[in-house]
Amino acid sequence: MKTKITELFGIEHPIIQGGMHHVGFAELAAAVSNAGGLGTITGLTQGTPEKLANEIARCKEMTDKPFAVNLTFLPSLTPPDYPGLIKEIIDAGVPVVETAGRNPAEYLPALKEAGIKVIHKCTSVRHSLKAQDIGCDAVSVDGFECGGHPGEDDIPNFILLPRAADELEIPFVASGGMADGRSLVGAMALGAEGMNMGTRFIATQDAPVHQNVKEAIVNASELDTRLVMRSLRNTERVLNNEAVERLMEKEKALGADLKFEDIIDEVAGVYPKIMHEGTMEAGAWSCGMVAGLVNDIPTVQDLIDGIMSQADEIINSRLKNF
Ligand SMILES: Cc1cc2nc3c(=O)[nH]c(=O)nc-3n(C[C@H](O)[C@H](O)[C@H](O)COP(=O)(O)O)c2cc1C
Numbered sequence: 001m002k003t004k005i006t007e008l009f010g011i012e013h014p015i016i017q018g019g020m021h022h023v024g025f026a027e028l029a030a031a032v033s034n035a036g037g038l039g040t041i042t043g044l045t046q047g048t049p050e051k052l053a054n055e056i057a058r059c060k061e062m063t064d065k066p067f068a069v070n071l072t073f074l075p076s077l078t079p080p081d082y083p084g085l086i087k088e089i090i091d092a093g094v095p096v097v098e099t100a101g102r103n104p105a106e107y108l109p110a111l112k113e114a115g116i117k118v119i120h121k122c123t124s125v126r127h128s129l130k131a132q133d134i135g136c137d138a139v140s141v142d143g144f145e146c147g148g149h150p151g152e153d154d155i156p157n158f159i160l161l162p163r164a165a166d167e168l169e170i171p172f173v174a175s176g177g178m179a180d181g182r183s184l185v186g187a188m189a190l191g192a193e194g195m196n197m198g199t200r201f202i203a204t205q206d207a208p209v210h211q212n213v214k215e216a217i218v219n220a221s222e223l224d225t226r227l228v229m230r231s232l233r234n235t236e237r238v239l240n241n242e243a244v245e246r247l248m249e250k251e252k253a254l255g256a257d258l259k260f261e262d263i264i265d266e267v268a269g270v271y272p273k274i275m276h277e278g279t280m281e282a283g284a285w286s287c288g289m290v291a292g293l294v295n296d297i298p299t300v301q302d303l304i305d306g307i308m309s310q311a312d313e314i315i316n317s318r319l320k321n322f
Pocket of ligand 1: 289
């Protein structure tokens with residue numbers, strides 16, 4: 001399938017794996033790229049520029065296809081060494097960067113000068129237009145359904161994607177709630193040039209996370225996610241568990257007085273415990289409503305092949321016969 005996104009990134013299928021903290025290591029990124037999509041290493045998870053360089057080198061050993069690095073710009077008292085991370089990305093010749101979080105304008109000139117394509121992930125039409133204005137090549141439009149940070153507007157993809165299509169000139173992919181060939185065809189009907197998936201890719205044999213995490217996603221329904229940290233304007237969609245229930249109790253009790261320090265036990269430093277040790281009650285971790293559509297743990301290759309053949313079947317049989 002050829003779209004503006006496959007052309008832009010030099011990939012076979014219009015399917016992207018979004019950056020995921022403590023999930024987006026070389027194994028997953030390479031598996032997605034080898035299967036014809038665009039895999040993504042999560043920059044901040046690596047910790048230092050040297051470790052990121054090492055992870056990029058590992059990924060290059062596992063694939064000769066294009067892959068991306070995610071750079072998430074978060075408000076932080078001690079910001080990560082973004083210039084150092086970007087230098088390693090440029091020196092290693094990584095062809096695509098997925099930016100997310102704050103406006104990446106400050107870092108765009110260095111990336112663009114190096115010939116890197118930039119896809120910015122954002123949750124609103126106005127942020128997508130801003131990304132277009134500052135020179136991003138594409139955007140990943142993340143609807144209210146998404147795992148992780150859906151923003152504060154709460155606009156689901158059935159509205160957000162056609163709104164983006166009406167306003168944007170650069171190509172965009174649909175992100176949030178995407179799982180299969182139906183998602184891909186639906187997203188493209190609404191104006192997207194492909195799709196980005198997070199949660200679905202965690203429940204694959206290639207995702208380098210504990211089996212408990214994959215099973216938690218398979219066992220979850222679309223009713224099992226919760227929105228937390230809204231009063232901090234840092235809303236996150238997470239899978240419900242004991243820690244999340246505790247966190248929400250604190251949110252209810254403290255209301256607008258809630259500070260990050262009040263919930264630090266439930267949110268800080270929990271990813272390694274969950275993703276690598278499989279301690280599922282350790283804290284709040286991002287997960288999309290799409291968990292309700294995830295019922296198996298295939299290889300990435302089988303997942304992507306299945307998505308493309310289902311999409312083909314829908315376009316060439318089901319829709320054609322109406
Ligand atoms: C466990 C997990 C961790 C994530 N970490 C990041 C991250 O560090 N940076 C980022 O830009 N997006 C992150 N995301 C968001 C994904 O890249 C993607 O946009 C989102 O999962 C799409 O929604 P879906 O889960 O419904 O597919 C994360 C998502 C999950 C599920």
